[in-house]
Amino acid sequence: MGEHAKIFPGFWPYGDQVILGCIHKVGLGRFKGLVSTTAFLFLFSFVLIAALFNWMQIPIIQGSPLAHMSFTTRSTKKHHERVEFPFNCSVAALQGKKCPNKYPSVFEPDESSTETCSDYFRWIHQDLQQWKTSGITEDMIERGKASAHFRLVIVGGNVYVEKYTRPYQTRDVFTKWGILQLLRLYPGKVPDLDLLFYSGDETKIMRSDYQGPNSTLAPPLFHYCGSEENLDIVFPDWTFWGCRAEVNIMPWEDMLRAIKKGRKRTKWEQREPYAFWKGNPHVAKNRLDLMKCNLSDQYDWNVRLYYKNWSKVVDEGFNNSKLEDQCTYSMVPMQHYWPIRRQDKCRDLKFAVEWGNNHTQQAQDIGKAGSKFIEEILTMRNVYDYMFHLLNEYSKLLKYKPTVPSKARRICVESTACKQKGVWKEFLFQSLVKSPSNKPPCELPPPYEPQAIQASMDKIDNIDKQVENWGNVYWNKLNDTNQ
Template identity: 45%
Template sequence: MENIGAFLGFWERGAQKRSNFEETASRSVKRWASTTVFLSFFIILFIGSFLYWVNVSVFPGSLLREEIFASKSSEESLGECPEYFRWIHKDLEPWKHTGISREMLERAKAHAQFRLVIINGDAYVEKYKNAYQTRDVFTVWGILQLLRLYPGKVPDLELMFSCGDRPVVKKRDYEGANSTSPPPVFHYCGDQESLDIVFPDWSFWGWAETNIRPWNSILEDIKEGNKRTKWINRAPYAYWKGNPYVSIAREDLMKCNVTDKYQWKTRLYVQDWHKEKKQGFKKSKLADQCTHRYKIYVEGQAWSARAIGRAGSRYMQEKLKMKYVYDYMFHLLIEYAKLLKFEPRIPNEGKKVCAQKLASSQNGLGKRFMVESMVNSSSETLPCTMPPPFEPLSLKAFFENNEMIKRQVEMWEKDSWESLKFG
């Protein structure tokens, strides 16, 4: 279930007033999500029975452009976006007063696997470095699906994207009176010590190398898997399966496995992806892993009660559905585009990409997952409405509460080891 943990990690980061499950999950989340904006703004005008999208972009030289996209009068919004969308405002704070210049963007190139440019609804990619497996390909694929879902509504923009495992823009390097503004780098991850602009990771559209299907399909698989065994009839242990060699936290977690001396009520398993691939991924299906009462996630969080498990399942089905993934991307890119102080342009080595050609260039599971996750028609509903930024005092209380919980857990850990040592 480690991949579900990664999914929840992204979306759980920002909730402030939620159920016990939501608060528990958000504690484990690092700094996720950001949106840089284009010196442009989107205004929704209701004129008669028609709804118009107005994008007014202001560039140096007093160049003013207006793009008006008419939408069907029958379109309706999903209402206000989930609470975690508030982190978009927080993550873009480093550029709130300065905006983003081309010089800042070009400094981000050193960290990027590729540059993405969107102009008039078309996407162009300039590749710099190879990404691990097909992360970059499926990230671009996800953005192409967004353009198909909301055609003509994503503003012109230009960004740099890093496909690595760890944040690359360290906050400490841009502090102090003589410091420069940080380079804007889109990434899959972040934390309180970094300034990366976090974006949904590639696996929402499938992870071919590990046979992880697109998120919409996974949600249905897990729903069916949960029905096979009632919670009360599942093994009364905390379960985790994955690769423990990619982080210190995971290596520490493996120390809590059952031994002849200690019974931690855990069942922890190492996932050998090379062996699993040779065997046809028969033992790594997420829907087949709903056999234990508790699940331990990547950051070390575990279900602690039956009610929390139910709340978590509902939250995943309702607040993490793919429509919200796309809406998060949409608002992130809208806000990012507003900050740009230059006019996006197609780079010399940039290549236009489209969904059909990208899918046809793939083979095996890669092609299958792209076909499975393809957006076949534009949305009949408008994106959800962005919530306002966090109030400073409430955000301060949020982080203080996180630190208090962290210290409490560390105290429990220390007491537990002491009791084993002298008990």
């Protein structure tokens, strides 16, 4: 654990309006290339991103996260009609079939491309490094079952799932749905594989448990979170497909359109100059600790924190919980995130907001960069390509041929969506991939060199210390003035 926490935009698109919880190095699960590999406090929100609040003076290794993806393209047009997948719940029910016997298994894009994926895709290699030498055996999978919510197997383009325990709400449903959409986007391209998935908040596979000459080999476990202290394999968050149906938060592409619209309602200069968080503080120690920084009769830390009772929100029909309606607050730090010390978060938050209010042009530039980031880099195409390369590289490590477990059942879009009702069904249909992609996935770049990773981490540490020194100077001057 490092001394500092990070206020960071992350890659968790939904949840509480700002999330305080699992922070770590990130892939597309939590945008790994932008942050240090220490575990840290996580204050995130589309609200704050949309409110033009993203902060960070930490470049991605070998490139900025806001830079355009480098690519060269050779395009040859093919003259065949785009195939649209059939999807009819009524027909499936009449035929007595939950899943069609035949799905398209050949991928024929209109274009051939040598487009290179963004630099953060390089972290895929790093996440799988633990098993590069040993490979992944079926015994490792068996030993990891106790840590997983479900096991997912792909054989011949079909998906099979064996459930172990019930996860929170419908996280597992929307995670599996995302994988099903990947197979529709790139039919016949996703290889056979066998993986375990945990859909909780806390990381599970601790690195320290698998070190030393007598230790066993760590089981691979896919998860939304990762950190330097654990070996969880970071996977895109379930909420890209609208898993927060329980709280009426839409799939990512629809949510992004709503946020773009919502942020235009209040001009930058008219936004309230406070750090803002809304959510349920009772699910994590760090959230409860954060509540101490709220406005009181004795202190004003430039922070406005609001407790959200989700049961009440549901009963009220979500009238006061739409993300697009909350783009009036802004915490204004350096470029994309600002380091906050765990043990002194209230003072650090106050200083961060004071800095932004005294550097308004830089703050506005940061906001514009944040908006550009989520609009150009945080795309569903990148989400799917990240998933594709992660699963493809993972499959290469398997030392056995995947087979369907005896207790697993086949799932498909029909079996998943047709039985749902209300907003759950609506969100699944909204995020449905209707046709194969007209171009192949981007090309995976090579892994980072160890020295490049270390140089980036050193730079991050230096910036942490710089901001800490600024804060100390601020508070020393403030104390001198008050004496």
